[in-house]
Amino acid sequence: MFFHIVLERNMQLHPRHFGRDLRDKLVTKLMKDVEGTCSGRHGFIVAITGIENVGKGLIRDGTGFVTFPVKYQCVVFRPFKGEILEAVVTMVNKMGFFAEAGPVQIFVSNHLIPDDMEFQTGDMPNYTTSDGSVKIQKESEVRLKIIGTRVDATEIFCIGTIKDDFLGVISDPGATS
Amino acid sequence: MSGEEEENAAELKIPDEFLKAKCLMNCEVALILEHKYEQLQQMSEDPMNQISQVFEKSLQYVKRFSRYKNPDAVRQVREILSRYQLAEFELSVLGNLCPETVEEALAMVPSIKTRGRAHDDDAIEKMLNDLSLIKKFE
Numbered sequence: 354m355f356f357h358i359v360l361e362r363n364m365q366l367h368p369r370h371f372g373r374d375l376r377d378k379l380v381t382k383l384m385k386d387v388e389g390t391c392s393g394r395h396g397f398i399v400a401i402t403g404i405e406n407v408g409k410g411l412i413r414d415g416t417g418f419v420t421f422p423v424k425y426q427c428v429v430f431r432p433f434k435g436e437i438l439e440a441v442v443t444m445v446n447k448m449g450f451f452a453e454a455g456p457v458q459i460f461v462s463n464h465l466i467p468d469d470m471e472f473q474t475g476d477m478p479n480y481t482t483s484d485g486s487v488k489i490q491k492e493s494e495v496r497l498k499i500i501g502t503r504v505d506a507t508e509i510f511c512i513g514t515i516k517d518d519f520l521g522v523i524s525d526p527g528a529t530s
Numbered sequence: 531m532s533g534e535e536e537e538n539a540a541e542l543k544i545p546d547e548f549l550k551a552k553c554l555m556n557c558e559v560a561l562i563l564e565h566k567y568e569q570l571q572q573m574s575e576d577p578m579n580q581i582s583q584v585f586e587k588s589l590q591y592v593k594r595f596s597r598y599k600n601p602d603a604v605r606q607v608r609e610i611l612s613r614y615q616l617a618e619f620e621l622s623v624l625g626n627l628c629p630e631t632v633e634e635a636l637a638m639v640p641s642i643k644t645r646g647r648a649h650d651d652d653a654i655e656k657m658l659n660d661l662s663l664i665k666k667f668e
Contacts, residue, residue, distance in 0.1 A: 354539075354622055355554040355592075358547065389582025394545075399559075399588045400566050428562060430588060431548065435540035437623065437638050439595050455591040456584040494594075496627070499539075519629070519637045 361424045368417045393504035396431025397456045430455050442493045445478045465514035494524045542641040553618035555625035557596040557604045563589045597628050603668045610660045
């Protein structure tokens with residue numbers, strides 16, 4: 354789920370940037386530093402939307418660098434266990450399939466795919482029901498439920514399931530072609 | 531209750547800072563990111579250089595899964611859903627997935643029925659009807 358939250362960060366600024374456009378320099382550096390990063394607690398920081406305030410700077414002894422506490426608003430993406438969301442299938446193999454929901458990767462193991470769906474090999478590997486009415490392949494859109502998350506230093510990885518009511522394929526790219 | 535072990539969005543057990551924060555539906559995120567992308571485009575010739583992979587992927591994702599495209603419709607959806615004493619998180623899940631039946635809505639957001647709120651099936655059905663009307667008239 355996407356959230357709009359306020360975060361705080363201590364920014365170190367080199368003395369050469371001190372001057373009229375100190376604030377602009379600070380904001381540019383903040384965007385460069387935090388946009389696109391990921392932490393286990395807050396998830397992926399997608400975009401900074403505004404600066405709440407810039408606190409008083411503190412000069413560091415010896416170096417001349419100044420540390421400013423900056424409060425900023427940003428859009429973050431944070432997946433939760435138990436959350437239901439829609440995702441695009443990116444890869445299918447006999448172990449299951451991978452799907453992407455924005456910046457996050459979700460793996461759905463074949464144990465968590467309904468039992469009546471069988472794996473089919475070929476140049477377009479897919480999971481298909483015995484009557485062929487439902488097919489999961491690359492670029493399919495699925496609705497899944499997150500049942501586990503693993504947090505890395507720079508990435509969040511999720512395990513999902515489509516073996517529940519109202520979960521599964523929402524659109525199938527092969528159906529129209 | 532401590533940390534990650536207890537997290538379960540189906541029972542609305544998510545860390546406090548997110549529970550109190552503003553949740554965004556995909557269609558709202560699409561509006562925000564597109565606006566930001568346009569700003570970047572005006573500032574430099576090659577905005578693709580400026581944006582992170584996370585931004586790019588999120589933008590593609592929300593564009594693909596936005597139920598409502600027009601900003602007025604997006605505003606209406608939030609207004610209608612906020613009449614029903616939903617938590618921010620529940621509101622956004624409903625806005626994103628647009629369930630068609632009461633049963634589906636309860637499967638998507640089981641927490642609607644808990645927390646002692648007076649949500650009977652009729653109220654939920656009315657809410658879903660209101661939502662589908664916005665979609666129809668968009």
